[in-house]
Amino acid sequence: MTVKRRSKxxxxxPLKIGQSLGGILAMQGCYxxxxxxxxxxxxxxxxxxxxxxxxxxxxAVQTSALQEMDVIFDANHxxxxxxxxxxxxxxxxxxxxxGTELTDxxxxxxxSMLKSYKxxxxxxxxxxxxxxxxxxxxxxxxxxxxxxxAMVDExxxxxxxxxxxxxxxxxITLLPGSYLTPGDVMELKExxxxxxxxxxxxPDISTSLSGHLLTGFSPLTxxxxxxxxxxxxxxxxxxxxxxxxxxxxxRRLHNALGTPYKVFQGTMGLKASDELLNFLHQISGVPVxxxxxxxxxxxxxxxxxxxxxxxxxxxxAALEPDHLRSVSEWLDELxxxxxxxxxxxxxxxxxxxxxxxxxxDLDDAEVLGSGAxxxxxxxxxxxxxxxxxxxxxxAGFPIWNELGSYMNVSVGYRGAMEWTNxxxxxxxxxxxxxxxxxxxxx
Amino acid sequence: MEPIxxxxxxxxxxxxxxxxxxxxxxxxxxxxxxGxxxxxxxITLLPIMDAAHLVHGPVACAGNSWESRGSLSSxxxxxxxxxxxxxxxxxxxxxxxxxLKDSIDYIAGRFAPPAIFVYATCVTALIGEDMDAVCKEAxxxxxxxxxxxxxxxxxxxxNLGNRLAGDAxxxxxxxxxxxxxxxxxxxxxxxxxxxxGEMWDIEKLMNQAGITLLSRITGDARYKEITWAHRAxxxxxxxSRALLGLAKQMESKYGIPYFEGSFYxxxxxxxxxxxxxxxxxxxxxxxxxxxxxxxxxxxxxxDLRPYRKILKGKKxxxxxxxxxxxxxxxxxxxxxxxxxxxxxxxxxxxDVQRIADRVSDDTEYxxxxxxxxxxxxxxxxxxxxxIAGGRNMYVAMKEQIPFVDINQERHKAYxxxxxxxxxxxxxxDSIANPIWKLASSPAPWDKEGSYDR
Numbered sequence: 001m002t003v004k005r006r007s008k009x010x011x012x013x014p015l016k017i018g019q020s021l022g023g024i025l026a027m028q029g030c031y032x033x034x035x036x037x038x039x040x041x042x043x044x045x046x047x048x049x050x051x052x053x054x055x056x057x058x059x060a061v062q063t064s065a066l067q068e069m070d071v072i073f074d075a076n077h078x079x080x081x082x083x084x085x086x087x088x089x090x091x092x093x094x095x096x097x098x099g100t101e102l103t104d105x106x107x108x109x110x111x112s113m114l115k116s117y118k119x120x121x122x123x124x125x126x127x128x129x130x131x132x133x134x135x136x137x138x139x140x141x142x143x144x145x146x147x148x149x150a151m152v153d154e155x156x157x158x159x160x161x162x163x164x165x166x167x168x169x170x171x172i173t174l175l176p177g178s179y180l181t182p183g184d185v186m187e188l189k190e191x192x193x194x195x196x197x198x199x200x201x202x203p204d205i206s207t208s209l210s211g212h213l214l215t216g217f218s219p220l221t222x223x224x225x226x227x228x229x230x231x232x233x234x235x236x237x238x239x240x241x242x243x244x245x246x247x248x249x250x251r252r253l254h255n256a257l258g259t260p261y262k263v264f265q266g267t268m269g270l271k272a273s274d275e276l277l278n279f280l281h282q283i284s285g286v287p288v289x290x291x292x293x294x295x296x297x298x299x300x301x302x303x304x305x306x307x308x309x310x311x312x313x314x315x316x317a318a319l320e321p322d323h324l325r326s327v328s329e330w331l332d333e334l335x336x337x338x339x340x341x342x343x344x345x346x347x348x349x350x351x352x353x354x355x356x357x358x359x360x361d362l363d364d365a366e367v368l369g370s371g372a373x374x375x376x377x378x379x380x381x382x383x384x385x386x387x388x389x390x391x392x393x394x395a396g397f398p399i400w401n402e403l404g405s406y407m408n409v410s411v412g413y414r415g416a417m418e419w420t421n422x423x424x425x426x427x428x429x430x431x432x433x434x435x436x437x438x439x440x441x442x
Numbered sequence: 443m444e445p446i447x448x449x450x451x452x453x454x455x456x457x458x459x460x461x462x463x464x465x466x467x468x469x470x471x472x473x474x475x476x477g478x479x480x481x482x483x484x485i486t487l488l489p490i491m492d493a494a495h496l497v498h499g500p501v502a503c504a505g506n507s508w509e510s511r512g513s514l515s516s517x518x519x520x521x522x523x524x525x526x527x528x529x530x531x532x533x534x535x536x537x538x539x540x541x542l543k544d545s546i547d548y549i550a551g552r553f554a555p556p557a558i559f560v561y562a563t564c565v566t567a568l569i570g571e572d573m574d575a576v577c578k579e580a581x582x583x584x585x586x587x588x589x590x591x592x593x594x595x596x597x598x599x600x601n602l603g604n605r606l607a608g609d610a611x612x613x614x615x616x617x618x619x620x621x622x623x624x625x626x627x628x629x630x631x632x633x634x635x636x637x638x639g640e641m642w643d644i645e646k647l648m649n650q651a652g653i654t655l656l657s658r659i660t661g662d663a664r665y666k667e668i669t670w671a672h673r674a675x676x677x678x679x680x681x682s683r684a685l686l687g688l689a690k691q692m693e694s695k696y697g698i699p700y701f702e703g704s705f706y707x708x709x710x711x712x713x714x715x716x717x718x719x720x721x722x723x724x725x726x727x728x729x730x731x732x733x734x735x736x737x738x739x740x741x742x743x744x745d746l747r748p749y750r751k752i753l754k755g756k757k758x759x760x761x762x763x764x765x766x767x768x769x770x771x772x773x774x775x776x777x778x779x780x781x782x783x784x785x786x787x788x789x790x791x792x793d794v795q796r797i798a799d800r801v802s803d804d805t806e807y808x809x810x811x812x813x814x815x816x817x818x819x820x821x822x823x824x825x826x827x828x829i830a831g832g833r834n835m836y837v838a839m840k841e842q843i844p845f846v847d848i849n850q851e852r853h854k855a856y857x858x859x860x861x862x863x864x865x866x867x868x869x870x871d872s873i874a875n876p877i878w879k880l881a882s883s884p885a886p887w888d889k890e891g892s893y894d895r
Contacts, residue, residue, distance in 0.1 A: 009544035011501060011528035018502025040564050040595035041469055042478030046506040049833065053510070053851075058813070058836045065474040068596050071568065078471040085472030101500045102564045102596065105534060135500035136530050136565075213881065215841055217817045222840075380509055383522065 012363035019133035022143025029203020039100030097130035139344035144178035169237035177243025179323035182210035243322035244349035269330040295413035316369030318377035340368035478595030482603020492518040499563025567594035604684030619669025628656025636661030640857035676721035705857035707773030749866035754778035761830035763788025768796035783819035
């Protein structure tokens with residue numbers, strides 16, 4: 001179907017999150033990493049504050065702290081200073097330079113600067129790469145996948161192992177998309193490894209942003225996939241990407257190393273989970289573990305119990321493209337009318353969807369979704385949901401009105417069950433509230 | 443009105459009293475922390491609750507920051523809407539002025555706000571958008587004030603942004619209206635942003651003392667009240683460093699005397715209320731203030747007794763900026779807490795002097811940012827609690843250090859007499875929480891000698 005836009009000169013209550021935030025998020029899933037934002041101080045301070053608020057964890061990020069005169073004269077001087085400071089003080093294993101709209105508009109060439117910097121310093125053993133993530137295109141999702149792609153590229157270059165690989169067919173590389181929570185990544189790792197595979201997730205936010213108790217402060221990332229595991233992932237026999245946006249890094253691995261890949265565009269609901277488990281069952285030859293057979297039954301029973309609650313219900317969802325697609329497929333299975341699907345920018349994944357998708361903001365969500373019973377989106381939607389009288393289900397980024405939302409699971413049978421129950425409970429409470437207010441006003 | 447020239451701003455380094463003190467230092471690449479000037483401008487102006495705040499630039503400057511402040515509103519909520527011109531590639535090549543004009547028209551037509559503030563960002567400043575002209579034209583055409591705020595992120599720090607926002611108020615807002623009622627005895631509060639509702643506690647105290655609060659600059663403010671701020675009889679600057687320049691210029695332009703004060707701690711609160719009455723030059727009011735402060739202080743000291751017992755001799759490390767770096771020390775001292783370390787990297791010389799007056803000789807000064815430095819002080823000085831901004835909260839949690847949030851994202855109001863009581867409760871609850879014991883003890887199977895292996 002087509003992707004539509006409401007004509008309006010100004011963005012009111014934006015849904016879009018800057019690309020560079022996605023880049024920072026991707027880097028949090030790598031151990032001892034440091035993203036360096038090439039921009040003004042706010043270009044790192046805002047994302048840092050927002051990520052901290054969502055994950056309730058310290059976030060590793062630094063900045064080249066550009067000021068007016070630096071931009072005019074020599075922005076790369078600042079970057080060099082920042083790199084030298086970060087490298088000498090904290091010795092990160094992975095460093096990612098993230099260019100912003102500011103350096104893009106000013107036409108700063110930090111790619112070649114980084115290359116010569118690496119050559120001059122004779123930087124070996126670590127990973128250093130740059131990405132360009134201006135805010136005037138894409139969104140969080142694209143920033144995340146572009147950063148992973150750049151990381152993969154750099155890994156391949158560093159390993160330099162064209163043709164001389166020791167492929168380990170029992171090892172699978174997972175490329176989880178930006179919308180998956182640490183809880184989701186953990187669940188996916190568990191599902192895949194239960195079929196007897198060794199799993200490396202790239203990036204792996206399940207070990208860095210899920211809440212750990214390591215003491216001994218470091219400004220670098222405190223968890224995530226370590227560099228040697230990242231290098232080892234190049235030996236994987238298969239890549240599995242979750243979310244259409246992760247197909248590009250998967251294709252990179254395929255083109256450079258010949259690693260076959262499989263993309264799961266949707267990750268939520270019965271069908272998506274069936275597809276994943278059946279695929280793993282077929283490639284491994286291992287029977288589906290008994291706990292997932294149980295979980296499948298549990299989910300179906302839960303959907304039977306809940307279907308009364310969802311009858312005649314309508315919902316709107318305002319999410320990043322891949323996430324929107326997953327949620328839409330889950331809503332399909334519940335028989336919920338999808339009043340409005342709003343996303344931050346156009347991608348093939350949402351254009352292919354058999355439904356009308358709008359690129360817009362949360363104000364569009366209010367207008368298009370007016371009359372909906374359920375609002376699915378980030379905490380920015382709380383006020384809008386209240387204005388249109390919809391129950392609010394927190395999903396996506398950022399969420400600050402709930403504790404532990406970063407551990408919510410949406411993938412697999414367990415995830416679908418969790419979401420179905422949560423949404424059903426919200427609708428039940430809303431119905432009870434309505435009834436109460438009717439009685440009171442008689 | 444004469445526009446403020448650049449040199450005039452520059453010689454008041456960061457709004458501090460002494461004109462020749464250190465200017466805002468250049469942030470160090472790779473070590474910088476904290477927000478940009480755009481952030482600072484929004485902190486100062488977003489509490490004008492009924493106005494629309496439009497960000498002219500790519501979407502993330504607004505998209506990553508809207509709804510992230512703790513300023514509360516007692517009524518209108520338009521300032522909680524995120525408006526952005528959301529510039530795309532094409533707009534940057536061909537210019538975004540047309541889009542800006544259309545955006546202003548759209549907002550004026552649909553939301554009918556009393557005023558629109560338009561914020562420049564790095565990108566629009568770089569491509570040379572003539573925002574002032576667009577705003578002026580729109581303002582004349584629509585008949586509502588459209589105020590350009592020229593504080594793009596890359597001009598400097600958050601503090602500079604606060605100040606540039608103050609300049610915008612002085613240039614475009616203050617002096618353009620007259621109060622509805624005769625407000626001959628009014629005081630303005632400058633730099634109080636109603637974080638967690640602190641302004642309401644202060645307002646209540648001022649009401650009890652019979653002091654008229656003329657304009658709130660800008661906590662829970664309405665646009666209109668700021669237009670008549672020039673009719674005040676006195677200004678109180680609550681957040682000293684950032685908006686002192688505004689108070690000074692109001693003094694030279696309108697002859698309004700000002701003083702710097704704080705509402706953290708009973709002593710400071712009493713001093714501030716007394717100072718207001720003194721500047722208003724009203725004997726009757728001074729007596730009223732004396733009665734009020736005496737009553738409140740004695741009630742507070744009674745209510746605080748159980749908390750003082752627990753907090754006495756506890757050690758704290760305080761890491762915050764500007765006025766809070768010294769005013770909170772007074773509040774903590776009143777509770778019997780010893781401040782063993784204090785951050786000074788966002789404090790002016792003036793502030794540092796005031797810190798020195800309030801702490802003991804062996805207190806450690808933390809001159810530079812960075813969580814590791816703060817943690818080190820906490821460890822070395824065996825501090826019981828860390829009091830800092832939300833950015834450092836989860837760092838403290840990782841190190842299992844009791845923590846109280848003191849900056850703009852917090853959810854509790856600590857100003858005034860009631861605020862001090864709330865702070866005491868918060869500190870006690872934090873230190874006494876069972877989690878510290880639970881988190882520091884290992885799992886039973888990790889305990890040495892608990893089982894034979």
